Amino acid sequence: MTARILWTHVGALAALLAAHVLLPAYHHGNLARIMVLAIYATGYNIAFGYTGLLSLGHALFFGAGLYAAGLTAYYTGLPGWLALLAGPVAGGAVALALGSFALRTAGVAFMIVTLMFAQAFHLAILYLGRWTRGDEGLVIARASRQLFGLDLADGSVRFLVAWALFALTMVAALIIARSGLGRVMVAMRENEERSRMLGYDPYMTKLIALGLSGAMSGLAGGAYALLFGYVGASLASVQYSILPLLYVLLGGAGTVLGPLIGTVAMFYLIDLASNVTDAHQLVTGAALVLLILFAPRGILGSIRDRFARWIP
Amino acid sequence: MDSMTLLETHDLTRHFDGIRAVDGVDLSLRQGEIHALIGPNGAGKTTLVSLLSGRIRAQSGRILFQGRDITAMPAHRRVRLGIAYTFQITQIYRALTVFDNVALAVQWQRPANAAAMVMEALERVGLQAERDAIAGTLSYGHQRLLELAMGLALNPRLLILDEPTQGLAESEIARFDAIVRSVVPQATVLLIEHNMDVVMRLAQRITVLDLGRVLATGTPEEIRANRAVQAAYLGE
Numbered sequence: 001m002t003a004r005i006l007w008t009h010v011g012a013l014a015a016l017l018a019a020h021v022l023l024p025a026y027h028h029g030n031l032a033r034i035m036v037l038a039i040y041a042t043g044y045n046i047a048f049g050y051t052g053l054l055s056l057g058h059a060l061f062f063g064a065g066l067y068a069a070g071l072t073a074y075y076t077g078l079p080g081w082l083a084l085l086a087g088p089v090a091g092g093a094v095a096l097a098l099g100s101f102a103l104r105t106a107g108v109a110f111m112i113v114t115l116m117f118a119q120a121f122h123l124a125i126l127y128l129g130r131w132t133r134g135d136e137g138l139v140i141a142r143a144s145r146q147l148f149g150l151d152l153a154d155g156s157v158r159f160l161v162a163w164a165l166f167a168l169t170m171v172a173a174l175i176i177a178r179s180g181l182g183r184v185m186v187a188m189r190e191n192e193e194r195s196r197m198l199g200y201d202p203y204m205t206k207l208i209a210l211g212l213s214g215a216m217s218g219l220a221g222g223a224y225a226l227l228f229g230y231v232g233a234s235l236a237s238v239q240y241s242i243l244p245l246l247y248v249l250l251g252g253a254g255t256v257l258g259p260l261i262g263t264v265a266m267f268y269l270i271d272l273a274s275n276v277t278d279a280h281q282l283v284t285g286a287a288l289v290l291l292i293l294f295a296p297r298g299i300l301g302s303i304r305d306r307f308a309r310w311i312p
Numbered sequence: 313m314d315s316m317t318l319l320e321t322h323d324l325t326r327h328f329d330g331i332r333a334v335d336g337v338d339l340s341l342r343q344g345e346i347h348a349l350i351g352p353n354g355a356g357k358t359t360l361v362s363l364l365s366g367r368i369r370a371q372s373g374r375i376l377f378q379g380r381d382i383t384a385m386p387a388h389r390r391v392r393l394g395i396a397y398t399f400q401i402t403q404i405y406r407a408l409t410v411f412d413n414v415a416l417a418v419q420w421q422r423p424a425n426a427a428a429m430v431m432e433a434l435e436r437v438g439l440q441a442e443r444d445a446i447a448g449t450l451s452y453g454h455q456r457l458l459e460l461a462m463g464l465a466l467n468p469r470l471l472i473l474d475e476p477t478q479g480l481a482e483s484e485i486a487r488f489d490a491i492v493r494s495v496v497p498q499a500t501v502l503l504i505e506h507n508m509d510v511v512m513r514l515a516q517r518i519t520v521l522d523l524g525r526v527l528a529t530g531t532p533e534e535i536r537a538n539r540a541v542q543a544a545y546l547g548e
Contacts, residue, residue: 199391
């Protein structure tokens with residue numbers, strides 16, 4: 001790995017850590033949430049940005065992790081690390097199960113199949129309200145949100161744990177992007193038929209990518225449940241399938257740092273817009289239209305195209 | 313099947329909605345030969361090589377490669393077994409560099425020195441100076457050569473070239489001739505080609521396809537002298 005790639009990513013992580021001491025309380029709390037959502041976006045980027053799988057159903061994987069971790073913490077006395085681990089395991093397993101047949105489709109059909117199963121999951125959560133309490137959701141007690149003796153309800157601990165999990169995910173994404181697998185994923189995105197005739201199995205490549213993407217999304221969901229202590233059906237709604245797509249498009253699809261940049265930018269865009277108007281979704285929509293028109297490769301994607309082709 | 317045979321098909325058939333694209337073809341390729349496949353448009357040439365490479369599935373019949381039945385084997389596994397296919401319509405990764413295009417052909421072979429293997433393939437087609445160029449920015453002729461370099465880098469036992477000289481200038485065709493000759497006799501070449509000069513120069517044997525059936529197989533001289541071929545195709 002070349003030094004500048006290493007230092008760029010280490011620098012990004014160091015900047016996030018520095019924000020821990022520098023930021024005022026309000027933005028400090030925001031950034032903890034942003035980092036968890038950036039884990040989700042990083043996972044989405046593995047499928048969409050690198051492999052070209054446009055899924056509209058990632059809320060299924062995020063939600064699977066959210067509920068696997070949340071229900072474990074809420075209903076069982078199992079240790080926190082086990083509840084957290086249930087997140088990526090559930091997200092990855094559900095992604096492999098869905099992928100095993102959804103990946104027989106492509107393009108618009110794949111979008112519809114993934115959307116449909118995510119909606120079915122959302123409705124199932126509402127239907128199983130006896131255990132999930134549906135939209136109202138479950139608030140996980142502070143006592144159930146302990147990780148190796150750390151109190152996740154504490155703002156400072158929460159920030160640092162979110163940072164550590166994001167760092168782990170980002171390093172994993174960097175390793176994947178620069179591996180042989182990552183190159184084949186990009187090859188599938190660029191030209192599937194060519195890749196098949198170079199000896200690569202499109203179905204297996206995409207299934208592995210979707211499994212990794214689902215595991216990261218599930219980790220984000222699990223982290224969300226334990227760090228913020230709330231598990232509700234709205235977090236598995238269609239909105240949560242669209243958000244990571246927006247984050248990744250804004251930040252730059254197929255770049256390692258793009259999901260983080262996009263999540264920060266979109267989070268604050270929505271935050272600022274909601275201060276001004278109730279119609280903050282209109283602002284989001286307008287931002288997306290402008291993005292597609294003027295910078296379809298996203299923030300980091302545009303920078304890479306113009307100035308720094310080495311950015312992974 | 314004798315030891316000199318690399319690939320053979322028995323009664324290979326593929327119909328599309330009643331059109332007999334490939335209709336009971338028996339084909340045999342010898343180890344180390346350049347074998348040309350010719351025939352009028354719509355004769356089933358591309359369908360036949362698509363069956364051999366696994367891009368489409370046979371309806372009936374068998375394909376044997378080095379004595380092994382590969383009729384049901386998926387395309388990507390046939391590539392790893394040594395059957396490389398270069399597309400009629402150029403299929404490259406337009407957004408990647410020339411080097412990275414060829415590197416993808418090399419990667420799964422896990423060679424000791426992958427970069428050297430990539431450069432060797434690029435040198436064989438004369439594109440070594442373009443290694444860092446974005447593939448989509450190359451001229452058409454160079455894109456065809458890049459496609460060929462990817463096929464060579466796969467290190468195939470059988471290289472299938474689907475109309476490789478289409479759209480190339482005469483000077484480029486001369487270079488192409490030399491490259492194809494350099495592939496044999498270590499590997500075998502199956503060449504679909506409309507340019508009769510190229511076919512007669514390069515091929516040791518020719519199979520003529522018409523309406524999905526084999527009309528004749530033989531040396532260039534035999535094919536030239538064949539009356540049925542003359543009537544159906546050569547128009548002499």
